Every structure is written in structure tokens, then in C-alpha cells.
Amino acid sequence: MEQTPLWEVFVRARRGLSHTHVGSLHAPDAELALRNARDLYTRRQEGVSIWVVPAGAIIASSPDEKDAFFDPAADKVYRHPTFYEVPDGVAHL
Amino acid sequence: MNGPLDFTLGLGDDALIAAQRLAEWTTRAPEMEEDIALTNIALDQLGAARLLLSYAGELEGAGRDEDALAYLRDDRQFRNVLLVELPNGDFAVTMAKLFFLAAYQLPLYTALAGCADERLAAIGAKARKESAYHLDHGALWVKRLGDGTEESHRRMQAAVDQVWPYTHELFAADPAAPVDPATLRSAFDDSVGPVLAEATLTRPESRWAPVGGRTGVHTEHLSYLLAEMQVLHRAHPGAKW
Amino acid sequence: MYGNDFSAPDDAAGGGLLGEVEAAEAELREAAGRQRRGGPAPDEDLAAYFTEVIDAEQKIEPRDWMPEAYRRTLIRQIAQHAHSEIIGMQPEGNWISRAPSLKRKAILLAKVQDEAGHGLYLYAAAETLGISRDELVRLLLDGRQKYSSIFNYPTLTWADMGAIGWLVDGAAIVNQVPLCRCSYGPYARAMIRVCKEESFHQRQGYEILHTLAHGTPAQQAMAQDAVDRWWYPSLAMFGPPDGNSTHSAQSMAWKIKRFSNDDLRQRFVDMCVQQAEILGLRIPDDDLRWNEERQAYDYTQPDYDELMRVISGDGPCNRERMAHRRAAHADGAWVREAAAAYAAKRAGQKEKVAA
Numbered sequence: 001m002e003q004t005p006l007w008e009v010f011v012r013a014r015r016g017l018s019h020t021h022v023g024s025l026h027a028p029d030a031e032l033a034l035r036n037a038r039d040l041y042t043r044r045q046e047g048v049s050i051w052v053v054p055a056g057a058i059i060a061s062s063p064d065e066k067d068a069f070f071d072p073a074a075d076k077v078y079r080h081p082t083f084y085e086v087p088d089g090v091a092h093l
Numbered sequence: 094m095n096g097p098l099d100f101t102l103g104l105g106d107d108a109l110i111a112a113q114r115l116a117e118w119t120t121r122a123p124e125m126e127e128d129i130a131l132t133n134i135a136l137d138q139l140g141a142a143r144l145l146l147s148y149a150g151e152l153e154g155a156g157r158d159e160d161a162l163a164y165l166r167d168d169r170q171f172r173n174v175l176l177v178e179l180p181n182g183d184f185a186v187t188m189a190k191l192f193f194l195a196a197y198q199l200p201l202y203t204a205l206a207g208c209a210d211e212r213l214a215a216i217g218a219k220a221r222k223e224s225a226y227h228l229d230h231g232a233l234w235v236k237r238l239g240d241g242t243e244e245s246h247r248r249m250q251a252a253v254d255q256v257w258p259y260t261h262e263l264f265a266a267d268p269a270a271p272v273d274p275a276t277l278r279s280a281f282d283d284s285v286g287p288v289l290a291e292a293t294l295t296r297p298e299s300r301w302a303p304v305g306g307r308t309g310v311h312t313e314h315l316s317y318l319l320a321e322m323q324v325l326h327r328a329h330p331g332a333k334w
Numbered sequence: 335m336y337g338n339d340f341s342a343p344d345d346a347a348g349g350g351l352l353g354e355v356e357a358a359e360a361e362l363r364e365a366a367g368r369q370r371r372g373g374p375a376p377d378e379d380l381a382a383y384f385t386e387v388i389d390a391e392q393k394i395e396p397r398d399w400m401p402e403a404y405r406r407t408l409i410r411q412i413a414q415h416a417h418s419e420i421i422g423m424q425p426e427g428n429w430i431s432r433a434p435s436l437k438r439k440a441i442l443l444a445k446v447q448d449e450a451g452h453g454l455y456l457y458a459a460a461e462t463l464g465i466s467r468d469e470l471v472r473l474l475l476d477g478r479q480k481y482s483s484i485f486n487y488p489t490l491t492w493a494d495m496g497a498i499g500w501l502v503d504g505a506a507i508v509n510q511v512p513l514c515r516c517s518y519g520p521y522a523r524a525m526i527r528v529c530k531e532e533s534f535h536q537r538q539g540y541e542i543l544h545t546l547a548h549g550t551p552a553q554q555a556m557a558q559d560a561v562d563r564w565w566y567p568s569l570a571m572f573g574p575p576d577g578n579s580t581h582s583a584q585s586m587a588w589k590i591k592r593f594s595n596d597d598l599r600q601r602f603v604d605m606c607v608q609q610a611e612i613l614g615l616r617i618p619d620d621d622l623r624w625n626e627e628r629q630a631y632d633y634t635q636p637d638y639d640e641l642m643r644v645i646s647g648d649g650p651c652n653r654e655r656m657a658h659r660r661a662a663h664a665d666g667a668w669v670r671e672a673a674a675a676y677a678a679k680r681a682g683q684k685e686k687v688a689a
Binding site: 109112113116117119120121122123124125126127128129132133135136139140142143146159160163164183184236237238240241242244245248321322324325326329331332333334 | 420423424427430431432433434435436437438439440443444446447450451453454492542545549550552553658661662665666667668669670671672673675676679
């Protein structure tokens, strides 16, 4: 028999937070994967919402590409509000 | 049955014996993820059993706590339905038992949540959410086994055929009880029917309908279960653990 | 015993070992926050790059280049750890049906369930190294990978549940807490989760023994008997003495392992002495005494020949543990096949999973 598919599990810990990767598990289909994720990763009230994603559906960037992917953003400080000087006394900006 | 004491004791014993049987799967489940799932359900049942037996002890007023009721009664004094004491059999039999029990406990606890007895209502409100998950889990596997391979279909149909006769006892009328089980039959049929159909399983015809659990006349299996469950507690009378 | 890069355990939240786990987690975040350049340059020496990451206390992640021996060592270690969790369910699982109160039954069920969960977290961490869980399970069932020798001892009385929690889980925690700072990211993160969840395991065992030790004479005798049987096998859990340990030096250099076997064993003994006094139970070692010069307890070493015999398959329960695991796997085959067949029939049908 083929290997049971691998699923990556993401849990939203509380309302208002984003889903965070917590680990992986095996399940033959999505319905079981979701329930297995509930039983395995939320035994201690760790979550209010779960995503399961087939591991094969995740396309990961390679560490070799890290510079090309992420360094170009490093010199674009003007994207952050702290780049700008605000004259004294200006409120609500 | 006689009012809320017998009723509460019956529900508590159902949950306790179901938990004891489910816990037998620990370290033996068909897949490690399922080991965890079955233990979760066992823990739910055990939690409900403790609440119900503690309350039964209070209703009785003879100073018996959950452990006195669980460990120091003989099989003739247990009030659980026969279905829960049946041996686990293979995974299909266990899923048939789980599915039918949940299809009964869900409407039961839901109705209990609205009953006049506050304690029972609180237990019902808590337990019905757990039962909803048990029903979901049971249905999920009944479908997969029923509509899986030839072998799994054969095993699942055999399991349904084996367990089905014991479902009738769940709905024996008791108009004096906080919730009359007879009123739950249609909800049970509504949740069981479509799942069996989707699972390509045949619902057995209703003929033989064994009863006796609620009056303490059990199958031969219960006293073995209790012998194992109670052996240590009984070997040390009065000890604390 | 701690490096000075490490906050004092008692200052950390929770204190003690749990505090160390939280410190390790904070350190992991802090290391992640330190600015580092990206991946290796195209012409850079990969081995030098790998060493630089390790030396900087950064984590190696699944898609990073790593020496083949590092990968193999981690697969072996994480897999053995996972197998130990799964096989380790059996000795305690043996008493679930007979737990002497409903409260104890619930606690024991939850604990054994945690062990299954921890096995799965660890298999998942091993899988990030490019080996499948099916392969790992096969290696276990074929006897080609080991699990901790301690689980080959029988649980004869209820007090063994207490001794396992106090001594076996206690030794495991001493072993595992440093692994929260392991250089391989997925293993370190899995261990942080495992250690946090295990914090109740040791306490429930200690509580069982404390209750028994203050109970009837029969219960007291049961408790002492359990400690007598589990003490030396627990000491042996730290592995052979440093001189004879085959994998230690390289693992220390790679920061997979942080302390030597003997250091961890000493630490465990030092922790247990006072805990035993409070229990009112005797550690079965006539030569156990405080050494002022070393600021540590002198103690009798476990029988390492016995350890080797048990590891090689001749412990009291090796055959039963493996037979049990093989039977569960074989008996479940038709269920797994059914689930796969059902999934295949429905493949293509869209299933809504997003919340």
C-alpha cells in the first residue's frame, strides 16, 4: 500500500490571531486529516480553528534563493511609517 | 425504572462501561492517529461517567461517591445497557457500537440539557457537544469501512448486524424519567439511516431485541469486565489512591 | 553545568525544568531574531557555511544543506525517540483497565495518549529529514531501529505507575530539556512542545507514590518495591558511561546533544535524593552520599552489562513489546486499506477544509 498522505497543520490559537504552522500528520483524506489534527494538536485547548493542507501542495522557496527573494526588500525602508519625520505637534497622523 | 436515581445511574454506567471498553484500544488502534482519537472519546465518556455517578451518589444519599459506585458494585447492580458491555471485537464492531451509542447519547443529552433537574441539565449541556463529535467520528468510519474495500464492507456489515439488536434497549420507554428514552428513537433513526445508506450498508430488520441491562440482568461479558476494572480497588479496602 | 549563555533555571518562568524549556523557547526566538545574511554564496564551502550557522546558535532547517552524517544521526536519534514514545505506551497502558480510582484512570489515559501524540510529533520531525514514517515504522517492526531499553521492564503493580512517572519520566525530562536547544529546528520545536506537555507526567507519578507512601502498609510496601525495581533501569536510561558512548562527541559538536551522559545522570541523581526523602521512600543504594568536594552525590552505577543485554533484545519484555506493536500494526492493515480505498474513490471531489 502507498504511504498515507502527509498533511501540514495550521492552528489559529485565538480569535484575532493568524493560523500558525504547528506540525504535520498522516491521513488518507482531508476529512480525516482535519479530525486527526483536532485530536493530535488541540488536546489542550490550543485552537479555535484548524487548516490542513496536503504537504505536496506547499511550494517552498529554497535557502539558495533567500538573497534573491528577500534581500531586495531590505533597502525599501520608505515602506515603513517610521521612515518619515513628523513635525512636532501634529496629531492623528 | 424509578425516577432520577436509576436514570442517572443508568447513564453513568453507560458512560463508564463505554469508556472502559474504548480504553482497551489504547496501544492497539489501527493507526496511531486513531489511537489518540479513541482515547479522546474514552476520556469524554469517563468524564461524563464521573459527573453522573457522583450525582447518583448524592441522589441516593447513602454516602457513596463515584468510586464506591464504580468499584464496589457487582454486575447485577450495574444499570448500563447491554450494548456498551459487548466486547470490542474488531475495529468495525467498535465503530458500530460507537456510532449507535453516540446516535442515542446526542439526542439524549440534548434533551437533558433542557430538563428541569439543574444538575442533569448542566451535564447534558456539556456532554452533548462531546457526543456530537463521537457521532461524527463513528459516522466517518462507518462510511469508510462500509464503502472501502470488499473486506471492510463485509466486516462493517457483519458488525452492524451483530450490534443492531442491542440498539432497541436504548429506547425502552420510561415515562417517569427526566427524559423518556422512547422519545429519542426518531432522532436516532434520522442520523443512522442516511449514514448506513451512504456507507452502502443494509439496515438489519428488527427482530431479536435483547434487554435486561437497565434492570441488572447483563450479558456474560460484564462480570469479566468488572473483575478486571475492580480488582485492585477491591484488594485494598478503604485505601486512598 | 550550564553555559553562561543560559539564564539561570530558577529565574525563568515556572522555575526548574519547565523554566528551562521556556528559556530554550525564548532563546530559539531570540536566535531567529538575530540578523544573519542569507544562504551560502554559489561558490561558498557548504560545510563551512553549515558550521557557521551551528556556531552562531542558529537552527538548521529542513531545506538547508547539511552533512550526510548529521542527517543520518538525527534520523536515528529522532526515530529512536519516537519509537520509545510509542512502545513506551505499553507498560503504562497495562494498568489503564485496573486503575484504582476513576480520577487515576482519567489521568493515566491522558498520559498514555500524550505519549502517542509525542511519538507523532517526533515522527513528523524525522520526516522533514527525507524519510517517511512508513519506513521508520518498518525499521522498528523489523527490529532494525531501537527504542529506549526502559520499556522492556514489566509493570507489576500499580505503584509502577508512580515510579515510572517519577523516575522514568524524570530521567526522560532531564535528557530531553537540553534537546529543546538542539541545532535542528524541527526537532528543537517538537521537543519544546513535548517537554511542556510532559510537565504533568512526572508530577502525577510523584503524587501516586506520595499517596501510596502515606497509605496503608501494603501500599507503602508496594511503593518501595516499585522504586527498588525502577531506580537502576532509570539511571541506565542516560546510556553508557561517557568513555563508552559511541555517538556522543560528534553529536556534542553538532549541538544535537548538549551534555554528556554522565553529566545528565549525575544531575538526575542529585534531583532525586531530596524528592525521595519527601516521599519517605528509600533509594536502593547503600553508597549514595553527598560529596562535599564535588558538590554532588556519589552513587552506584547501574549494571551496564544488563543495559547492553536489554538493548540487544534480551530484557524481560522485549519480545512482548514488539509482538504487541506488530500485532496492532498487522490487525489494523485492513482498516488503513479501507480508508485509502475510500479516499481514492472520492479523489477529485472537492472537500472544504478551510475555516
